[in-house]
Structure formats: C-alpha cells, structure tokens
Amino acid sequence: MLDLHVHLLGHLDREASPENIAEFLNQGQNMGLKQIGFADHDMYWENLNLDMIRKVALDYPHLQVRVGLEVDYLEGKEKQIKEIIDSYPFDFIIGSVHQIGDWCFDFPDEEARHRQWEADDLYRAYFRLVEKAATCGLFDVIGHFDIIKIFNIRPRTDVRVLAARALEAVKDCGLVLEINTNGRYKPVQEFYPEFKLVELGRNMEILFTLGSDAHEASVVGRDLKEACQWLHILGIKKITGFAGRNKQIFELQDV
Numbered sequence: 001m002l003d004l005h006v007h008l009l010g011h012l013d014r015e016a017s018p019e020n021i022a023e024f025l026n027q028g029q030n031m032g033l034k035q036i037g038f039a040d041h042d043m044y045w046e047n048l049n050l051d052m053i054r055k056v057a058l059d060y061p062h063l064q065v066r067v068g069l070e071v072d073y074l075e076g077k078e079k080q081i082k083e084i085i086d087s088y089p090f091d092f093i094i095g096s097v098h099q100i101g102d103w104c105f106d107f108p109d110e111e112a113r114h115r116q117w118e119a120d121d122l123y124r125a126y127f128r129l130v131e132k133a134a135t136c137g138l139f140d141v142i143g144h145f146d147i148i149k150i151f152n153i154r155p156r157t158d159v160r161v162l163a164a165r166a167l168e169a170v171k172d173c174g175l176v177l178e179i180n181t182n183g184r185y186k187p188v189q190e191f192y193p194e195f196k197l198v199e200l201g202r203n204m205e206i207l208f209t210l211g212s213d214a215h216e217a218s219v220v221g222r223d224l225k226e227a228c229q230w231l232h233i234l235g236i237k238k239i240t241g242f243a244g245r246n247k248q249i250f251e252l253q254d255v
C-alpha cells in the first residue's frame with residue numbers, strides 16, 4: 001500500500017522534529033505501507049524541514065519515504081508556485097484547489113456560503129480551477145478531486161458531466177488522481193473522488209494513487225485498504241507512486 005498524502009506539520013500542530021517524523025514513519029510501517037509521501041501545505045514552507053525527513057528515513061530501509069508538497073492552486077500564482085517547486089528536489093507535487101477566488105471553501109464553517117450558490121454553478125467554478133491546475137504543468141497529482149462536495153451539497157447535473165473537462169485535463173496532461181480517504185471524516189462522509197468518478201477515470205485510463213490526508217501520525221494509512229478494494233472492484237491493477245518526480249508503477253497486488 002502507498003500513502004502519498006501525509007501532513008507532518010498538520011496545521012502547524014507540531015514541528016518537523018526527528019521524533020515527530022519517526023512517529024509518522026512508525027505508523028506507516030505498522031500499517032504495512034510500501035511507500036509514504038509527506039506532502040505538507042506549501043503555505044507552511046518556512047516550517048518545513050525536508051532534509052530532516054530524508055535523514056530520518058535512513059532508519060527505515062523497508063519503507064520508501066518520499067518528500068512532496070501539497071500546493072494550493074491559485075489562478076495567476078503559477079510563477080510563485082514554480083519558484084517554490086523548483087527550490088527543492090521533490091519526489092512529487094500535489095496540486096489542490098482549496099479556494100475559489102479568495103474564498104477558502106473547505107473550512108468547517110463555510111457551509112452557509114456553499115448554500116448561497118446554485119450547486120451546479122459552484123461545481124462548475126470549482127472544476128474550472130481544477131482543470132486549470134491540471135493544465136498548468138506544475139503538478140504530478142490532483143488532490144481530493146471532488147472536494148467541493150465536502151458539505152454533501154450535490155449538483156443537479158450528473159457530477160461526471162460537470163467534472164468531464166477537468167478529468168480530461170488530468171488524462172491529457174499525464175497527471176495522477178488520488179483516492180483520498182479523508183472525505184469520510186468530513187460532512188460528506190465519502191472518499192474523494194466518489195466511486196462513479198473513479199470508475200470514469202478508469203474508463204479514461206487515468207492512473208491512481210492513494211492518500212489518507214493524515215494531519216496526525218495515528219491517521220496514516222487510514223481506510224486505504226478499502227480504497228484498494230475500490231480499485232480491485234474496478235479491475236484497476238496498477239497503482240502509482242513517485243520518486244524524483246517520476247512515476248513508479250506498482251502492481252496493486254504487490255503493495
């Protein structure tokens with residue numbers, strides 16, 4: 001199993017100390033992970049200690065430890081994003097949309113504002129940004145692809161129609177989609193993306209990876225076995241990891 005979406009710092013809940021890194025890696029090992037990828041939020045750039053992750057990883061020869069970043073995609077900020085990405089030899093970069101304009105829509109108290117939108121318009125505005133994130137050429141993975149459903153507000157139009165262009169961009173630009181299990185612990189109580197979008201991705205031959213989006217060590221690897229079962233049910237036999245921003249393809253049965 002792989003877990004390529006782990007937040008060592010959480011929301012600045014702890015430091016990137018060797019002890020804290022070891023706690024995440026111990027849990028990764030206990031969960032039987034083959035590869036674990038740290039992907040803290042880019043806004044905590046000054047608090048990262050990426051070399052320390054590589055150093056502590058030497059004590060875990062049976063666990064492939066990868067250093068990534070979860071970048072908040074903002075329209076028009078591509079140049080600044082590129083500067084950050086180019087300043088360290090990352091293994092992978094997740095591009096995630098958490099904002100529409102200056103509205104951070106995934107904060108817990110934003111539900112009322114979600115309900116002010118016509119749901120289809122909200123989904124269109126969100127997936128337009130995901131499409132831009134996919135085509136900007138900066139990312140390897142698109143994070144929590146349908147997080148706009150976080151408050152369980154569903155569009156009237158089939159989500160597969162609303163997401164179609166964003167999915168095509170993921171496919172055309174060679175990006176990987178994660179199955180992010182953290183959505184189950186949000187009001188929507190469902191993985192990101194939902195099953196029928198994973199199914200559509202499979203039909204389009206999009207590659208998948210896995211992420212718990214753990215913001216604390218105890219959550220590393222959570223529900224990923226179930227995510228693997230989704231892939232199995234859909235006949236998906238490969239799963240994608242990364243090293244040095246190159247894809248590493250694993251047979252699902254081997255991880």
Ligand SMILES: [Zn+2]
Pocket residue numbers: 070096098143144
């Ligand atoms: Zn995120």
Ligand SMILES: [Zn+2]
Pocket residue numbers: 005007070213
């Ligand atoms: Zn995250």
